[in-house]
Amino acid sequence: MSEERAAGAREAQDADALRSRERPGTWDSLRIRNFRYLWLGQAGHAAGIWMEQIARPFLVLDLTDGSATHVGGVLAVRTVPQFILGMWAGVIADSFDRRSVLLVVKTGTLLLNIAFVAILVLGLLELWHMYAYAIVRGTMMAFDQPARMGLVPSVVPETHVTNAVALMSATQNTMRIFGAASGGVLYGVFGATGAFALITLVYAVPVFSTYMLRVAPVLSGVRRSASGLTGGLLEGVRFTFSHPAIRGVLLLSMIYFMFGMSFLQVFAPLFAEKVFDIGSTGFGGMTALMGVAALLASLLIATQQPTRLGVILPLMATVFGAALVLLSLTSYIPGPAGLVIPFAMLTVLGGLQSAYMALTRSALLLTAPPRMHGRVFGVLTLDRAFMTAGGAAAGFLSDGIGVQPAQIAFGLILIVGGLAIYALAGEFRRSRAGARYEVPEEDEDATPQASRADAAGVAADR
Numbered sequence: 526m527s528e529e530r531a532a533g534a535r536e537a538q539d540a541d542a543l544r545s546r547e548r549p550g551t552w553d554s555l556r557i558r559n560f561r562y563l564w565l566g567q568a569g570h571a572a573g574i575w576m577e578q579i580a581r582p583f584l585v586l587d588l589t590d591g592s593a594t595h596v597g598g599v600l601a602v603r604t605v606p607q608f609i610l611g612m613w614a615g616v617i618a619d620s621f622d623r624r625s626v627l628l629v630v631k632t633g634t635l636l637l638n639i640a641f642v643a644i645l646v647l648g649l650l651e652l653w654h655m656y657a658y659a660i661v662r663g664t665m666m667a668f669d670q671p672a673r674m675g676l677v678p679s680v681v682p683e684t685h686v687t688n689a690v691a692l693m694s695a696t697q698n699t700m701r702i703f704g705a706a707s708g709g710v711l712y713g714v715f716g717a718t719g720a721f722a723l724i725t726l727v728y729a730v731p732v733f734s735t736y737m738l739r740v741a742p743v744l745s746g747v748r749r750s751a752s753g754l755t756g757g758l759l760e761g762v763r764f765t766f767s768h769p770a771i772r773g774v775l776l777l778s779m780i781y782f783m784f785g786m787s788f789l790q791v792f793a794p795l796f797a798e799k800v801f802d803i804g805s806t807g808f809g810g811m812t813a814l815m816g817v818a819a820l821l822a823s824l825l826i827a828t829q830q831p832t833r834l835g836v837i838l839p840l841m842a843t844v845f846g847a848a849l850v851l852l853s854l855t856s857y858i859p860g861p862a863g864l865v866i867p868f869a870m871l872t873v874l875g876g877l878q879s880a881y882m883a884l885t886r887s888a889l890l891l892t893a894p895p896r897m898h899g900r901v902f903g904v905l906t907l908d909r910a911f912m913t914a915g916g917a918a919a920g921f922l923s924d925g926i927g928v929q930p931a932q933i934a935f936g937l938i939l940i941v942g943g944l945a946i947y948a949l950a951g952e953f954r955r956s957r958a959g960a961r962y963e964v965p966e967e968d969e970d971a972t973p974q975a976s977r978a979d980a981a982g983v984a985a986d987r
Contacts (some may be wrong), residue, residue: 549684549685549688549830550828551688551824551827551828552692552827553685553688554681554685554688554689554692555692557680557681559679559680559738559739559740560677560680560681560689562734562735562737562738563673563676563677563680563693563734563738564692564693564696565730565734566627566631566673566730566731566734566735567673567693567696567697567731568696568697568699568700568730569727569728569729569730569731569734570631570669570673570728570731571696571697571698571699571700571701571704572700572703572704572727572730573634573638573704573724573727573728573731574697574700574704575697575700575701575704575708575812575816576704576707576708576711576720576723576724576727577708577721577724578708578789578790578812579704579708579709579712579720579805579808579809579812580708580711580712580717580720580721580724580805581599581655581659582596582599582790582791582794583712583794583798583805583808584655584712584717585599585652585655586794586798587717588650588651588652588655589652591798592924593791593795593920593923593924593928594920594921594924595652595655595920596791596794596795596920597787597791597916597917597918597919597920597921597923598656598917598920599655599656599659600659600787600790600791600912600913600916600917600920601912601913601914601916601917602656602659602660602663602913603659603660603662603663603666604663604912604913604916605660605663605913606660606663606664606666606667607663607666607667607906608906608907608913609667610664610667610668611667611671611903611904611905611906611907612758612761612762612900612903612904612906612907613754613758613903614667614668614670614671614672614899614903614906615671615758615761615899615900615901615902615903615904615906616754616757616758616761616899616900616903617668617671617672617754617899618668618671618672618675618898618899618900618902618903619671619675619743619757619761619896619897619898619899619900620753620754620757620899622742623672623673623675623676623679623740623742623743623899624672624676624735624738624740626668626672627669627672627673627676627735628732628735628736629668630665630668630669630672631669631728631731631732631735632732633665634662634665634669634728634731635725635728635729635732637658637661637662637665638721638724638725638728639725641654641658641721641725642718642721642722642725645717645718645721645722646718650717667906670902670905670906671898671899671900671902671903671906672899674690674886674889674890674898674902675743675895675898675899675902676738676740677689677690677693677890678890678895678898679740679741679743679895680738680740683891686887686890686891687826687827687830687883687884687887687891688827688830690883690886690887690890691823691824691826691827691830691883691887692823692827694819694823694826694879694882694883694886695820695823695824695827695879697819697823697879698816698817698819698820698822698823698875698879699816699820700816701812701813701815701816701819701820701875702813702816702817702820703813704727707723707809708720708724708809709805709806709807709808709809709810709812710806710809711723712805712809713804713805713806743895743896743898757900758900760900761897761900761901761903761904762900762904764893764897764900764901765900765901765904768892768893769950769952769953770834770835770888770892770952770953771888771889771892771893771901772953773835773946773950773952773953773954774834774838774885774888774889774953775904775905775907776946776950777838777839777842777942777943777946777953778885778905779907779911780842780938780939780942780943780946781842781845781881781939781942781943782911782912782915783911783912783914783915784846784915784935784936784938784939784942785842785845785846785849785878785935785939786878786912786915787912787915787916787918787919787935788849788874788932788935789812789815789878790912790916790919791916791919791920791923792919792923792928792931792932792935793808793811793812794808795923795928796811796856796867796928796932797811799928800856800928800929801856801864801867811868811871814868814871814872814875815871815872815874815875815878816875817872817875818871818872818873818874818875818876818879819875819876819878819879820879821876822875822876822877822879822880823879823880823883825880826879826880826883826884830887831884834884834888835950835953835954835955836947836954837884838881838884838885838888839943839944839946839947839950839954840943840947841877841880841881841884841943842881842939842942842943842946843939843940843943843944843947844873844877845874845877845878845881845939845943846935846936846937846938846939846940846941846942846943847936847940848870848873848874848877848936849874849932849933849935849936849939850932850933850936850937850940851870852867852870852871852874852932853928853929853930853932853933853936854929854933855867855870856929857929885905889901889902889905915935919931919932919935922934
């Protein structure tokens with residue numbers, strides 16, 4: 526315990542030094558011990574996710590003789606638990622120790638993948654296993670994000686939140702490069718069993734790093750009873766939709782997740798398989814190329830840390846939609862140009878996706894008080910659940926009218942949605958990141974709100 530206190534004292538000194546700067550350097554958050562472990566866990570989590578996202582659609586295609594409908598269907602059922610449980614997961618993250626919640630989730634994910642690999646090794650895999658795996662994995666993911674993102678302001682000073690979120694995004698995109706490329710190669714060379722066996726090994730890293738975290742709990746005032754958790758959920762909903770900036774982020778994200786995120790989940794593997802004819806290895810290359818652009822964009826956000834997010838985010842969504850349309854249209858060009866130009870558009874999509882996700886998360890963390898972070902990110906999972914409808918619609922529409930026309934339609938809807946949010950949501954457009962909004966004091970039973978752990982988790986032993 527004395528060693529942990531000494532480590533905490535050293536970390537407090539680091540945090541004080543970091544906090545004294547007006548704008549943190551690109552890598553400053555990594556000087557903090559707890560953030561390094563959170564960052565390492567994100568690296569393992571992201572590597573497994575990206576390898577899985579490469580292997581899963583091709584495994585479904587192999588099982589179904591190339592059915593785009595089932596590719597979208599597996600994606601859809603994976604996000605259903607987030608829709609059903611996401612808000613409750615946010616309440617759990619605010620009511621219990623977030624580190625403990627995250628450790629249970631990471632351990633459950635590891636055990637799930639061990640069971641899935643056993644099915645593959647025994648040669649027992651059927652299509653319904655893919656749907657069952659997706660549902661259980663989606664349940665784990667529903668509880669992952671509220672706890673994981675809620676920990677960020679507990680391990681870094683408030684001035685470093687955007688920097689920390691962007692570095693975590695950069696890590697995710699680095700893993701996209703290596704995870705996607707290795708996932709495609711492994712699936713092509715060793716098949717599904719080899720790919721998912723390595724994914725299982727990678728998922729052991731977040732278990733270790735989460736166990737090593739030493740973070741003080743954030744008191745939310747939510748009672749650990751059925752009535753208390755229900756009241757906490759209702760409080761989170763009231764808070765979320767009473768704040769124009771958070772409300773605007775969630776509404777825009779609903780459109781973005783439904784019509785933009787379906788590209789990587791459904792359209793990209795279909796482009797690789799049916800349009801470009803480059804298979805799983807080529808799809809890994811596509812994803813890795815997007816990851817390079819996303820990594821550069823994340824590091825740019827970590828350095829610049831923009832604040833006028835009410836303007837930036839809607840315009841990002843609009844440009845993302847335009848890039849989807851251009852990628853689809855240029856894929857009709859005969860010869861090498863029909864491959865080179867769409868691949869160039871992939872870099873635009875990768876950079877915009879990374880920047881959008883990093884800025885969305887930092888906006889929510891900087892705007893909401895610490896005791897509400899889990900519930901705010903729980904509500905965000907409702908937007909993510911729109912991937913259910915988007916993924917399913919993308920699969921059905923691609924089977925019905927073709928991959929390129931379906932992607933053009935999705936891109937046009939995203940353009941209209943981004944411009945509409947920019948034009949109509951005036952309060953959101955004028956908002957800036959960091960305009961703190963506290964919960965209206967209408968519930969006298971609520972306990973006082975906890976302050977941020979600016980000493981980066983040093984109070985864990987107090």
